[in-house]
Structure formats: structure tokens, C-alpha cells
Amino acid sequence: MKKIIFGIKHMAHLNFFKNAIYTLKEEGYNIEICYLKRGKLREVLMKEYPSFSLTQIGKHSKSKIGKIRMVAEKTLRALNYLKKQKPDFIVAVGDFILALTSKVLRIPNAIFYDDYEFKINYELSRFFGDKIIVPFPLPQEKKVLKYHSFKELAYIHPKYYKPNLNIIKKLGFTENDYIFIREVAGISPNYSHLVENSLIRPIKYLHKNGHRIILSLEDKTKKNFYTPYCIVLEEPLEDIYSIMKYALFSITSGDSMARESALLGVPTIYTGGRNMKVNQPLIDWGGIYKIESFNEICDKIELLLDKNYKNKWLLFIDNKIRNDLIDTTEIIVKSIKISLKTI
Secondary structure (H helix, E strand, C coil), rough: CCCCEEECCCCCHHHHHHHHHHHHCCCEEEEEEEEEEECCCCHHHHHHCCCCCEEEECCCCHHHHHHHHHHHHHHHHHHHHHHHCCCEEEEEEEHHHHHHHHHHCCEEEEEEECCCCCCCHHHHHHCCCCEEEEECCCCCCCEEEEEECCCHHCCCCCCCCCHHHHHHHHCCCCCCCCCEECCCCCCHHEEEEEECCECCCCCEEHHCCCCCCCCCCCHHHHCCCCCCCEECCCCCCCHHHHHHCCCEEEEEEHHHHHHHHHHHHCCEEEECCCHHHHHHHHHHHEEEEEEECCHHHHHHHHHCHHHHHHHHHHHHHHHHHHCCCCCCHHHHHHHHHHHHHCC
């Protein structure tokens, strides 16, 4: 059976490919996973893919010099790894290094991507990738294939994901009695503009007014700064999406979690400041509110404390997912199979 290598360099990519990986494995395909060491990604990979071979081919760095070294190191490691593995096909999300090395070794590849505004990575991925597969809000360009859905519906589509109320009960919460907040670290080039601890003021505002908060904090070195005001989650988690699902609303500086939260039926305030084409439909439909100023955030908080906002959005997006948007995992699996048939 054909050997497929999946490249994972971010927690969101792990989730994106999970259902496709297990589907293909059950059908007899030989699956290997390579990854970039970043945060607790390896620990979560080991938890989610206990029976798979996992190979590190690089290490994430926060500094500019470190990122240059990372590219050089990962390129060399990827070349050696792919030469040894001899895969039939390579799949990744926005990974121009795997696209480049597979092109050098003449191994077919497919690159999924939704961050059109991260231009350097997007254009390099499109240049080296055999094809780049993107959600419907992105522009149609050479080698680009579009699907009518969002990346996040590969893993939180109701076909695959069922929320578990017991997850929040274990934390001492009930449905709609807390706000979920995600604070990303400015280690990615996409978020280098973020002010450190940018969400502490909204968190203090909510705490002062008696509201309960669950915080997902990327930079755990800042944990003690937040603990007086909220519960800080510790990864790996049993099920973060249930925690998101049962929140009254969400506030996040990260764009992936803004889309995840909105697609789970939870109104979301996005504070990351990025103008992303992939977010625009969810903004237009009323699930994501792109806001940056503290005063505007507070005004929106007061509106979203009314449960009617969540109920209205939940009904809208549930209907949209079931009757309009496509199951993204089916797109991943279908794209791989079609590509393998042409090899």
C-alpha cells in the first residue's frame, strides 16, 4: 500500500489531519508523521497518535536568527528523512520546506493552507507545492484548488465531533456560566505585533464584574500573572473544544481559535488585529467580532452576556454547516486519493 507522510508543525495542523489520518490508516495506507518541535506539540502528538511513527525534523524558534537556523536545519533534516522513508506522497499545511524538499526529491505533494495574508509562506508554499488547497474565501490563483468550507471543519464538524458536558463539570463549571479566553504568544511572525499580555485588561474587567473565566494561555511563563483572575488550562487537555463549546462567548487573540469557537456556535471577539480573508464570512454572518480597543471590547462583552446572542448564532451556523459547508476531512482524503491515482 502507498506510503503517505503528514507534516505537522502546529497544534491546529494535528487536529486538521486527525480524522483523515485515521480514515486512511483504516483503509490500509502506510502513514508516517513528521513534526516541528513547538511547545507541547510532541506530547499531544503522542497522546493523539500512540500507534504512529513520529519523527522530529526541526525545532521552532522565537528569534529571527533562530527562525533562519530553523529553516536550514529543517530543510536538511527533511531531505534526509524523506530519502530514508521514500514516501509516495506528502501532505502538509502551509509547509514550504516540506514542499521544497519533496520537489527536490520528486515526491508528489499537496499543501493545504488558509493564511493568505502570511504572504511569504503562502507564495513559497504555492511555488513549491504541486497544488495548494484552500477554503472558499481565498482568491483563485494558479495551482490553487478551493473547497466550500473552513479548515476547522475537518475536526469540529458534527460528523466527527460530539461535545461532552462532563468536561466542564470536572472543572466546576456549567454551560454558559463562564467566558472562554485564548491568549496567544507573539512568537509567530503573524502575531509579532501583539502587545504582551494584551487580554489582561478584559480579563480583569470580567473578573471585577463577577464573571468566571477559563483561559487557554500559550506562554505558560505568564501563568502567575493571570491566576488571580481565572482558571489557566494545562495542556495536553482531554477536550478543549467542549470547553469552548459550552462557553457563553469567547475572546481570543488567535485567529484559528476565533474560527473554531464561532463554528462551534459560540460568538467570538477576535482581538488579534489581522485582516484575514478566511475570517470574513464569519464576520459578515455575525459569529466573529473583530475588535481591538479595550472600550469596544467591553461594550461587546456587555451585549454578549445576553444568551440570546449565542442562541441566535448557534442556530444560524448549525444550519450553515449541515446544509451548505462541506466536510473538510472528505476533501483531504479525496484529494490524496486522486493524487495517488495519478502517480
